[in-house]
Amino acid sequence: MTKNPPPLQQNPYYEGVPTYMTEVYDWAYVDPNWVRALDRNLVVKTLLFLNDQRLMRRYLAQLQPGQRVWQLAHVYGDLVQRAAEKVGPHGEFVLTDVTPIQIEHGSRKLKDMPWAKVIRSDAADYQPEGRFDVICSFFLLHEVPEQKKREIVEHMLEQLPDDGKLVFVDYHNPARWQPIRYILKLVNHYLEPFANALWQHEISHYAKQPERYHWEKETIFGGVYQCVIVTKKR
Structure with a gap:
């Protein structure tokens, strides 16, 4: 006889995972079977409409050997290896994530x-020892609720040293002529309920005192994506 699977609260892959993750993103980031299937470069390339390398290069270009770098969440494909390799053995690369299966991968x-x-x-909530030269959120903000966006952005700013930088790579409000805009409207409606906020607000909107920082934004692929580099004003 086939045994029933344990309830979520008894499954180690769900222990301590935020409710919004299990309710909205179980299929994408929590369920180990789905994660094993999705964690491939080809999947990343498909989901990003062949823009994966362009977007990764924006992040990797901000890294230098010997730096201390914090990446806020695991990313499917080989990005974390490439980022850690660029930092190299004279630096430090820290990857954090809230879900057990992403930590495993x-x-x-x-x-x-x-x-x-x-x-x-x-x-x-992560409390590092010392300061980082670069802190990166790569396609994380669109996956979290509004209040969590504010908490994450503000926490990143709190960890930003005078000579450091924050890197945000994420979705943006596409131009009306961009056909991908209408595909993403459907995707957001059914699968990404927290993503539309980045169509409506700049990332700086989630900071308590955005005027204290430089927010340098580049849009990519007809406005579908954005790369924002944040530094402290001198």
């Missing part, structure tokens, strides 16, 4: 890089 990818650490933590 990130740890596997980075196991041969002793300068890379994988830590389970909510992006808004």
